[in-house]
Amino acid sequence: MSERDPDLGDSEPDFAELRWRLHRLIPGGAHTYSRGDDQYPAVAPPVLERGRGAYVWDTHGNRYLDYGMALRAVTLGYAHPAVNAAAVAEIEKGVNLTRASTTELRAAELVCETVPTADMVKFAKNGSNVTTAAVKVARAYTGRRYVCVPRQHPFFSFDDWFIGTTPVKRGVAIEQAAATLLFDYNDIDSLRQLFEAHPGQIAAVMLEPATHVTPLREDRNGGTFGEGYDAAPRLERNFLHAVQDLARAKGALFILDEMITGFRWRIDGAQAYFGVEPDLSTFGKAMANGFSLAALVGRREVMEVGAIDKPGMERTFLLSTTHGGEMPPLGAFIEATRVNREEGVSEHLWSYGKRLRGVFEET
Structure with a gap:
């Protein structure tokens, strides 16, 4: 859906030229492969100029209603004034300090209060x-060595342990990918077979709680049945509970990747929606309404393998990034969470999605 901005003239470069310039300077034409030309129709604009609310504008001034919303990273709308103001306030505090900041502490407290x-x-x-x-x-x-992921889930990481399991494996250290085992989402028997083939060797099972396919109900024999494409996923015991129980029984960790569902399905995550309790969870995208932020959360006993205040414990070099505690995204996260909670954003997303689906079904 697009319309022309009448205030712009016709002097902007055409799309073919912009596309050529992008590919000449940036491998793949974008810094995220999901933004590349092979992911969109040929008539889609290769470059966007700006966004506000639910809309984006291209370099010719055409306005589009955006259902991609920055690869699901924006839930409150582009350039949300309160979130942007919170980020600017953190810029004025210095952006990134030598030691941990009070903003970092407040954001950590908020995550642990929310999830x-x-x-x-x-x-x-x-x-x-x-x-x-x-x-x-x-x-x-x-x-232990091995990690299990569903073959149907398209992306977990650009690192070798995952990308090496995909067709795009050139340049990958295959020995790292060899420690990643694939099973089928909604097929608990396929996961059970991996545990039987590698007894006492599987460290974790990682999966998204749902994608376009939702977890199936669990039957009395521990299997699953149903279609798995419900608009309103089932909340009773389902495939996720079966995975959780199997992992725990075998001494492996249960990890939920909530990169897409987190702070969108519910403010406390799809794990709360489905009633499961992962040992570790990962979040990102919608956390800070488009600002660059991700988080690993989990049980204290597990997360403390990355601690430095446990004398005599062997150290694990967990995460150490210069910009991990950068204050503007953390300030944006704090404000975005407030807006989400006070304005019922997640509830609105469900309501809007239901109405949109109804329109497509009627059409």
């Missing part, structure tokens, strides 16, 4: 950092 399974948190700048950190924590905590 029911979060006793501790480590911040980073993107999802790949925290999912890879979750794998490292799981291996350090359990002393």
